Amino acid sequence: MTLRIDPKRVEDAAKELYIRALKKLPPDIKRGFDTLVARESDSTAQSVLGVMVKNIAVAEATDNLLCQDTGLPIYNVTIGRNVVVDGVALKAAIRRGCERATREHPLRSSVVHPLTRVNEHTSCGEGMPVIHIDFSDTFDGLRIEMIPKGSGSENNSWLRMAIPAEGIDAIKRFVVDCVLDAGGKTCPPTIVGVGVGGTSDLCVHLAKRAATRPLGTHCADAQGAALEAGLSKAVNLLGVGPQGLGGDATAFAVHVELAATHITMNPVAVNMQCHSARRASAVFTEAGVEYGY
């Protein structure tokens, strides 16, 4: 059986996903808070974490947004097996859904033209929403993941084109220094996403993928997984703490994603996800659309 994807259903899902992502944190992030609360030794940090946890409950009880920053909308589409989809129609449908969420909920449009700074109040514009399309042979159907990326964390993004002679130490040092540089601006505790290798643009993209990966998942590469384990411990020795007000809970975790790179290159990028690590997903199958995280 081949599933034909109806653009109207994609449009509805794109709208629904944006609103869902803004209102309810995924279970892995909630568990991440439990872990941080259990090991926090600083009293100010305990009270800051307590407010964050309370906010998650208030957002659910009042059916409200977790954070006022509706972010830059990112849609990650994965096309599985046995699917027929009109790519152009799919992208247009996602854009319409994003616009409808903004108008119909309503949501604050956080999107402006980069030069004129004009806000069309649609959460859309040139190249926005961001839509990534990839393929997978591990499932039947189509999956759309939606990530509203807040600007507090996005405004602190780094790329360094290190060289081979600097080795892996340059990567480790860079990540520690980015966490120090970010301080409280990125709304810690964060998920620190680290991209290693690739081209400059791929490296930054990997950092974003790492920052938005569910907690408890690991880099598929064994060396990458070892690096993220070491960095996760190290950045939490710094004492930046929740909101940069001091404490143990600087990061939920450091995530690493990597790609092969050039013999002369050793690029590293850092992108962070704030504590409101929002994410929602929809899977289209023969049975219908199933929402999750």
Added chain:
Amino acid sequence: MAHYELTLPVTEDAVRALRVNDTVTLQHRLFGIRDATQIAMFDRGRATRLDLRGHAVIHTAPNVKKVAVSDEHPAGYASVCIGTTTSMRMERFTEPLLRDCGVRIVVGKGGMARGSLDAFRKYGGVYLAIVGGTAALETTWIEAIEDVDLDDLNPESLWQFRIRDFGPLLVAMDSHGQSLYDSVNEAARDRRAAALAALNVAR
């Protein structure tokens, strides 16, 4: 470490009494400002009819819904979700806010830098840290959107909120030259070597 209930507007003395690590709950009124609001006011010379003297401002751009003007919604806006943005981008506007507009309290997240700390000392001001990313909770502390000015900048308009039990907020920068962010950052930089050693990296 004391707790204060402050009803806006406040006097210079009331603000100078606050010390880092004290906590404050605000009552009555709060103004919302953002990057574009302050670029308009201080770079482009646009005046506002709203009187900020002795008042508190919060770094925000809210999610709102346009509604009919009524007693409940005097500005024709209902709040959907109101939260706080990263303060540091607006660092250069703290001094004119205090000097020219008479603002006494800045509420924000992530902290501000030297210029703001100097302005707090010089004019008598304070920075209150709110927990960023907790807008659902913050929205429950806001009773109404009372007024709005410079609304062509929406959502970065100048907002006037009626508030109740807004807090507790943490005094993170005071008028005596103390900044919690500076002390945390200094301590964190001192721990850099330990973090790198844990990664088997020299320096």
